[in-house]
Structures are given as C-alpha cells and as structure tokens.
Amino acid sequence: MSDLETYRSTARAWLESVAPTFGRDARVGLSVEDDLALGRRYQRAKFDAGYAGINWPVDVGGQGLTHIEKLAFDTEEMVFGMPGGYFGISLGMPVPILIRFGADKDFMKERVLKALKGEEIWCQLFSEPAGGSDLAGLRTRAEVDGNGWKLNGQKLWTSWAQYCDYGVIVARTDPTVPKHKGLTYYWVDMKAPGVDVRPIKLAGGDSHVNEVFFDDVRLEDSQRMSPVGGGFAVAMTTLMIERYIATDSGGFGPHIDEFVDLARHTDLNGKPAIEDGRIRSTIARNYAMRSGLESITTRAMLMMRAGMEPGAEGSLNKLVAVRSRQKLSELALDLMGNSGFAFDAHASVKTDWAASWINAPTGRIAGGADEMLLNTIAERILGLPQDHRPDKGVPFNAIPA
Amino acid sequence: MSILYDEGQRAIASESRRVLDARMDKARLLALLEQTGKYDQPFWDTVVEQGWTGIGIAEDHGGLGLGLIELGLVAQACGAATSGAPFLTSGYGVASALQGGSNADAAALWLPKLAAGEATAAIAFAEGSAPLPLVAATPFIDGKLSGTKNGVAGGLTADVALVWASVDGQPVLVLAELSGATRSAVDSFDNSRLYADLAFAGTPAVVIAQGPVAHALAMDVMARVAVIAAHEQVGGAEALMLTARDYALTRRAFGQPIGAFQSVKHRIAELYGLVEIARANCIHAAALEGVCGISGPGFVTAAAAARISATEAYDTAARDCVQVHGGIGVTWEAGLHLHMRRARSLAIEAGNLFFWEDVLVNELQGQAA
Known part of the structure; x- marks a missing residue:
C-alpha cells in the first residue's frame, strides 16, 4: 500500500469508529442547535485525532500535510454524513486568509486554534443585495474614523453568520475610482456593537444563510488584511485557495445508485421502472456523465501527486453535476407518483429526492452561478472575449444605477 | 481506472x-x-x-x-x-x-x-436495426455461411469479415473471406465508410469462437471498437469546438466578435464540458483494457459510458458548430457537414445509443443485484 492509501484507510477506520456518535443516523431528529453542538464536538474530535487543518502549517496547529491528504480525508468523510458543514466555509476560506494576511500573529494563532477545535466559527461576508456574481459592485462602505474605520452597509447570503464569532469582509473605501480598485479587506467581530444578523428562510425551509447589517461598526486598522484599495485581490485569493475541493459527481445530491435502486423498486405500467426505456436512457446518460466527472477528478488527483497543476476541466464538476442532480431529482419524484408527495424539510439532500430537488437551485447559484461558470470556461479556458461591461474603467460613483 | x-x-x-x-x-x-x-x-x-x-x-x-x-x-x-x-x-x-x-x-x-496493412477487415455483426442481434439470422452450416448482413462499414472492399452467425441456434463468430460473398454498395450520406450489404451463399468461413464464449467475445469486440470509436468522436467533437471558438473570435456582428455574446460563448463552453467528460470516460475505459481481461464487467460498463458521452459530445458539437457559423456553416465548401455526416455514421457503426444505454443499464442492474 502506498503512503496515501495507508493514510486513507487509517482515516476511514477512524471515521467508522466515530460514525455512531456523529454520523448521519446520530443526527436524525436533532434541532439545528443540537446538531451544531454535536458538530462542535465532532470538530474537536477531529482536532484531537489529527484530522483538523490537515494541510495547514504545524506552527498554527495544523498537520503539515498536503492538499492530497486533505482531499483524501474529505472524500472518505463525505460518505458518513458528519455534522461538519458548519465549519466548511470557516476553515475553507476565512481562516486560511487570516493565517496569510492577519497582521497580529498572536491574535491570529489564538483564533486559528479555536476555529480548528470548533470553538469559534468564521463567516465570509462578500455577497450583497447589489453584488453577487458582480462581487466588485458591492456597496458596504468603510470610512476612515480616527485611527481606524467605520463600517456601514448590508451583506447577504452569509452562510452560518448567526452562529459565527468572526467574519472576513470586503468593503468599499473609495467610491471615486473604478469598482475593483476601491475595495479593502478586513476581519470583523460578529459580536461587535452595530452588527445585526437576521437569518433568511430558504425555499426548502432551512435558514443557514443570513442578511447582516452593519451600523457604524468600529474596525481597528489592525483588522485590515489588505492594502487600502487592494481588497479585491485578497478576495480573489480567497476564492482560489482550494480549486479542487472534495466533490462528488452527484452534485451534492443522491448518488446514481439511489436512482437505480428506486427504479428497480417502483412500478411503471405494471413492470419495474428500470425496464422502461425512458428510465433506462436517463440512467445511462447520467451515469456516463457522472463517471466522466469522476474520471476527471481521479486524473486531477494523479496530477497533483505527480506535482503537476490539475487541468482546467476540473471546473466542470459543479456546473454539470448540480444541473444533473436537479433534473434527476424531479424525475425521481415523478416516478414515485402519488406516493412521492411526502416532504421532510430536514431530510438529507444526499438520500431524499424531495430534499435534493427543493434545494438544488441553491447549488446552481451559490459558489458561482452556472452562467458565471460558463463565462469562466469561455473566457479563461477557451480565450473567448469578455462580456460587454459598460462599467469598465468607470469610477464606481459614476456608474449608472 | x-x-x-x-x-x-x-x-x-x-x-x-x-x-x-x-x-x-x-x-x-x-x-x-x-x-x-x-x-x-x-x-x-x-x-x-x-x-x-x-x-x-x-x-x-x-x-x-x-x-x-x-x-x-x-x-x-x-x-x-x-x-x-x-x-x-x-x-x-x-x-x-x-x-x-x-x-x-x-x-x-x-x-x-x-x-x-496488407489486408483490411470489416465487422459484420448487425442485422436490420439491431447492432448485435441475440440470435443471428445468418446460418453457419458445415463451414459455410448463408444469409445477409446489411450496412457493413468497409464491407465494400475489405478482404475479410468477422461475422456474427448462428449454428443450430447457438452463437458463433466466424471469419469469412469476402471474395466469396456478393457485395452491394450502399450509396450513403458518408460514402468513404464503404457501406455494403453482404450476401453469403455458401461462403466458406472459419470458426473463431462458438457458444456462450462467442457472445462474450462479440461483446468484447463491440466494447473495444466502441472505445476506439469514442476516441474518434472526441477528436471530431474537439475539432468542432475549436473551429466554433476560432470563428466566434473572428466573425464580428453588432460591433463586436460574436464570441462576446453569451448565447454564443456559453454554447461553446457547453461543448467544452461535453468534450472533456467524454475524453475522461475514454481514458478511463482505455486504461481498463487488460486489467479486466475479455469482457470484464468493468470494461464493458466503462466502454458504454465512453460511447454514450462521446456520441452526445460529437452530435452536439456538430449541431452547434454549424449554428455558430450561421449561413456559411451550411455550405458545401465550408465542409462542416463532413463532421456532421461522420458524427452520424460513427454514432451508428459501433452500436447506436439505444444499444449502449441498454448494455450500461444491464451492467448496473447486474452489479446492484
């Protein structure tokens, strides 16, 4: 066995050992608060077992391994339905940025350790009512206030903000220059006076995203993590930190096997649905597409192990897989017919077709809308021209509203 | 793999x-x-x-x-x-x-x-619209073939053909020299494929495999040919995707390259996705050869996936590349119809989508049982 395979099997064994305590079955029926508490205990268990901060430097509490071990662990972990989602963003983007750009190293180390242990959670305050795909169009402003800054404005779609202790935020510090050039990056204390977090109930019934209002919130200059006007570059670094995250070809919904299983056990015109040509065709095409994505991911792993940069085709995964999940979920519900109306808002999107269906649109918007991903492929990979952008080079405060 | x-x-x-x-x-x-x-x-x-x-x-x-x-x-x-x-x-x-x-x-x-390259060979499995009929209506008796095989690619000039036949209701794979068969040319939409209807009338042939192993071997040949055809389809689809890209960069309308319009650029970006998914399936399938041996279930499944995604990629690329070109795309001289025709002939020759979808789902059912 290679070192990586040994690492993988050791990780799997550990995950199996804690799955009865933290896994999918242990979470059934828990309130969000209880599930979060369980999640904090799980994160602590990961920390104690050496599975937190796998690819982070040892001197900040990480394990000093590579992205490959991290991916291997995450891939194994996905199977168990562990309560790790609350920490995904926190440890995925804001905290690594703090490690890199935080000015006060003692403060940074203290925060990183608490985040790794699940004691503190960080959110990422990027999107706004007027800036989602067009991130640089954001309007939250930070103005000079004595030796620090004063923050005013509104953020939107901030995941888990209601449970967060800290966040990273991009704000406009100069509206008189073109939009990308007037932004600055800070961290913010989510418990500070003037911060107001309001959960938003999503279509599926859950409320993991929020709108966050900032009313004269005081920021020290030590909370600044980019040069003044250099915030966009740091925000881009954030988004590029982990291009190859652990992913599954099911688009974060049910595996194709679940559909095959459903089709075997559901009647269509008096026969198992899997004998129906329409169903067979759907299964075959989805399987072919998903197996292609899996092969792309496998090759990316091989490239990383060989010290090569993975191919650009990795950017297809979310785009293709989530669309497929959405349609397959619709079809699964249709297949169940009148026996498929039951709905549990808290069911797992990995095993429940209704939950997968109602939450699928989020997957096509969050983390890069389909249209933005297609733009990226067209422009970055194929060299096609950028869209017509009337605001290009125009000072932010001169862009027509 | x-x-x-x-x-x-x-x-x-x-x-x-x-x-x-x-x-x-x-x-x-x-x-x-x-x-x-x-x-x-x-x-x-x-x-x-x-x-x-x-x-x-x-x-x-x-x-x-x-x-x-x-x-x-x-x-x-x-x-x-x-x-x-x-x-x-x-x-x-x-x-x-x-x-x-x-x-x-x-x-x-x-x-x-x-x-x-001193001899050329053709594969004569299909009958009517079936790529590999369960029981071939081509009898093989006392070393001699009779019956017909229609639309055999390369059949018009190949020296020898591998024929899916039956002996006493049992499958048999035989090799026949085509000098002993009557060949009728099919005037086709893709003529360089040399399609011919082959008529055997006591044509001598030798047994390559007989009984259940003949079926396994025929499926293995189908799967291997499907993987090669899928690579060829990926090559065609990628060429069309790049041709569309190049045209979208140079052709201007409404004061800008047409590739700056999302309706055009997204169409081409979608082709990129189809091509890369098909390519990944092709690599996966090709690498399984030898690991699984003849007709290993993993190989047939992977070949089917490669074939399905490559057919979808080439078909879509053929449609969309012509569309991106507008009027010039439908001219004889531009030649995009060479790919359009080839997308169709390749989609059929190595077993059509219906065949491979069924093969794939049968394999998945087997595995899930």
Missing part, C-alpha cells in the same frame, strides 16, 4: 495529429462524398506507413503490442481529421477477436497481414 498519459503516449498523440494535419485535404474528402465505393487512399497509405494498423496487435504477430490507449490517441487524431477510410477501427476489432478467439491458424494467417 484512470491514468495520466506517459511521454510515449503524448508523442503518439502529437505525431499522429501532425502527420494528419499535413496530409489531409478537405477538398479530397468533399469529392469522396459524391462517389460510391471510393475511400481516401492517401489517408489509408498514411495509416499503414505510420504503422497504426499494428498498434493493437501482439509483437508475435508482427504488431507493435500496444493497446487501446495508444490506438485511442491515434483515433482521436483521425476523428479530428474526419478520417478517409473505416479500416483502422474495424481492423483492430477483428484483430482483437483473432487474438482472443480459439483459432490459432486464422490468427497466424491474418494477424500479420492486418498488422502490416
């Missing part, structure tokens, strides 16, 4: 592409469309000269002893160039049956000729 191409394989890919780029001629291919029974001799001469006919044949039989990965890369280059003859794929399919079958004499006789 998936692999990264090694240095030798990358060299095969770039060299085959270079040679074909230098020697293929669109005007020549266009002219062939209007002639029945003619193929592109310069293309086939190139294939033979480059030794591609020997890639999938063991060194003992005069081949290069390489496999699906290498032949797939060459097929990809052929697909990009809309190859001028069908024999590379069918010859490989017949050679793989000879190598996997139980007739050492036939193998010793034909493999060196196929490897050297």
